Amino acid sequence: MDESVRKRVPPGFRLELARHIQRKLxxxxxxxxxxxxxxxxxxxxxxxxxxxxxAAVTLSVDGRPLDACCTVSKAVFPYVPTLLSxxxxxxxxxxxxxxxxxxxxxxxxxxxxxxxxxxxxxxHIGVSLGVRTIGVxxxxxxxxxxxxxxxxxxxxxxxxxxxxxxxxxxxxxxxHRVDLEGAVDLVKSLCVExxxxxxxxxxxxxxxxxxxxxxxxxxxxxxxxxTCVGCGRDPPGATRP
DNA sequence: GCGACAG
DNA sequence: ATCTTGTCGC
Numbered sequence: 001m002d003e004s005v006r007k008r009v010p011p012g013f014r015l016e017l018a019r020h021i022q023r024k025l026x027x028x029x030x031x032x033x034x035x036x037x038x039x040x041x042x043x044x045x046x047x048x049x050x051x052x053x054x055a056a057v058t059l060s061v062d063g064r065p066l067d068a069c070c071t072v073s074k075a076v077f078p079y080v081p082t083l084l085s086x087x088x089x090x091x092x093x094x095x096x097x098x099x100x101x102x103x104x105x106x107x108x109x110x111x112x113x114x115x116x117x118x119x120x121x122x123x124h125i126g127v128s129l130g131v132r133t134i135g136v137x138x139x140x141x142x143x144x145x146x147x148x149x150x151x152x153x154x155x156x157x158x159x160x161x162x163x164x165x166x167x168x169x170x171x172x173x174x175x176h177r178v179d180l181e182g183a184v185d186l187v188k189s190l191c192v193e194x195x196x197x198x199x200x201x202x203x204x205x206x207x208x209x210x211x212x213x214x215x216x217x218x219x220x221x222x223x224x225x226x227t228c229v230g231c232g233r234d235p236p237g238a239t240r241p
Numbered sequence: 242g243c244g245a246c247a248g
Numbered sequence: 249a250t251c252t253t254g255t256c257g258c
Contacts, residue, residue, distance in 0.1 A: 004245095004246090005246095044248095045248075045249085046249080046250095047248085047249060047250070048250090049250095079247090079248055079249070080246095081245080081246040081247065081248090082246080082247085084247055084248055087248080088248070109247085109248075110247050110248065111247050114247090115247080120247065121247075121248085122247095135247085137247050137248085138247080138248085139246090139247065139248090140246090140247080141245095141246065141247045142246090142247090171247085
């Protein structure tokens with residue numbers, strides 16, 4: 001099943017190790033009640049060639065903007081279905097760690113456990129940082145739709161739900177430390193129908209694109225990373241001229 | 242072998 | 249995701 005994936009991955013990339021890591025980390029995914037939520041975060045990435053502009057935002061449950069930060073990094077891995085986190089995890093984590101405080105739950109643009117190895121980027125980030133995450137994807141990568149539910153193609157297990165947000169159908173799944181029902185309710189309650197996305201992801205998406213449009217003259221450090229002008233905070237380990 | 246295939 | 253021309257609506 002990975003023959004086609006193999007051809008799209010960089011030479012020397014250890015695909016078997018990547019799969020092993022995905023399976024191992026997926027065992028750490030926890031499903032639990034979200035509990036009381038006051039702040040909701042969102043992360044998304046926009047690209048300009050191989051430059052990745054990542055934005056992280058925090059909103060109150062009533063939609064009020066509380067915090068935001070964006071970073072730019074050099075993309076070091078191509079887009080390969082089932083391996084998205086190897087491309088976007090680092091950019092997303094860098095911008096997320098820039099936030100002044102961790103939101104109660106984080107919405108990620110991509111799958112959670114609705115993934116062939118049970119570790120979409122939302123789960124990968126959640127397990128890596130111990131943060132509550134919800135996977136919100138605009139299309140399906142894996143699973144079979146049955147009404148508004150998505151079942152595992154092999155085990156028949158419930159792995160996600162579809163949510164209509166305006167004109168768009170979203171694929172919601174558990175990322176980490178949340179339950180599917182709570183995740184679906186939160187996505188529905190924050191849905192911006194005119195844009196087809198929940199407010200936190202919409203804000204992150206727009207901010208990432210604004211950052212991309214104003215990237216002239218950015219100075220990247222030795223790791224191919226830099227903090228966007230005006231962010232006000234640096235990611236851990238960052239240095240500024 | 243031929244499609245499917247998060248962003 | 250990004251590219252890209254044309255179209256619709258405020």
